[in-house]
Amino acid sequence: MSELLFKSFEFARNSFLKNVDALDESIVDVQPAGFNNTIHWHVGHVLTVAEQFLFGFPKKSTNLPANYMELFATGTKPADWNGDVPSVKELLVQLKEQIQRMKEIPAESFNEKLKTPFLGLETFGEVAHLGIFHEAAHLGQIQAMKRVIESAQAK
Template sequence: MSELLFKQFELTRGNFLKHIEGLNPEQASFQPDGFNNNIHWQIGHVLTVAEQFMMGYPKKSSHLPENYIALFGNGTRPADWSGDVPSLELLTDQLKAQLGRIKEVPASMLDEKLKKPFLGLETFGELANMALFHESYHLGQIHAMKKLVK
C-alpha cells in the first residue's frame, strides 16, 4: 500500500508542476473575480501545507523559510503580502525538492499514530492521504484560474 501512496505523490505533484509550467508572474498574480487568491498563492500554499503535513514544518523542518506560513498558510491572501515574496521559479524548485524528501519518508512511518488527531485523522498515513487530497484540490483551483487569466 505504501508504494501506491508514494506513486500517487509522484503523479499528483507531476501534474501540479505541469499545470504551473510556463506561467509568467503576471498570469500567476492575476486574481479572478470570485477567488480569494491567485495562482502564485496556490503554489506557495500547496508547498507550505505539504511541508507541514509531511515534514512537521516549521518545528521539524527547516527546508522552507518561516515566513512561508505568513505568506501561504491557511487564511492568508496575496492582498496582505508585504516584504519578500518568493518567485514562481523558487517555489517550483522547492516543490520538486520537496517531492524528493517525501519519497524518502520511511513506509513504516505511515502506520505511526499522530500525537493528536487532526481533522479526524489518526495516523501519519492518513495525514499523507490528506496532503494528496489537498494538493489535488488546489490543482483544480489552478486549472480553473488559468482559464480565467486574461
C-alpha cells in the same frame, strides 16, 4: 514511504508541476473576481501545507523559510504580503526538492498514530493521503483561475 502512497503523491505532484510550469507568468499574480487568492499563492500554499503535513513545518522542518507561514498558510492572502516573496519559479524548484525528500521518509512512519487526530485522521499515512487530495484540489483551483483570467484578457 509505502509504494502506492508515494506513487499517488508523485503523480499528483508531477501533474501540479506540469500545469504550473506551463502557465504564462503574466497571469500568476492576477486575482480574478470570485477568487480569494492568486495562482502564485496557491503554488506556495501547496508547498507549505505539504511541508506541514509531511515534515512538521515550521517546528520540525527548516527546509522552507519560516516566513512561508505568513505568506502561504491557510487564511493568508497576497494583499497582505510584505517583504521577500519567492517567485513561482523558486517555489517550483522547492516543490521538486520536496518530492525527493518525501522519498526518504521511512515506510513504517506512515503507520504511526498521531498524538491528536487531525480532521478525523489518525495516522501519519492518512495525513499524507490528505496531502494528495489537497494538492489535487488546488490544482483544480489553478486551472479554473487560468481559464477565468485568460477569458477576461481575451475581451
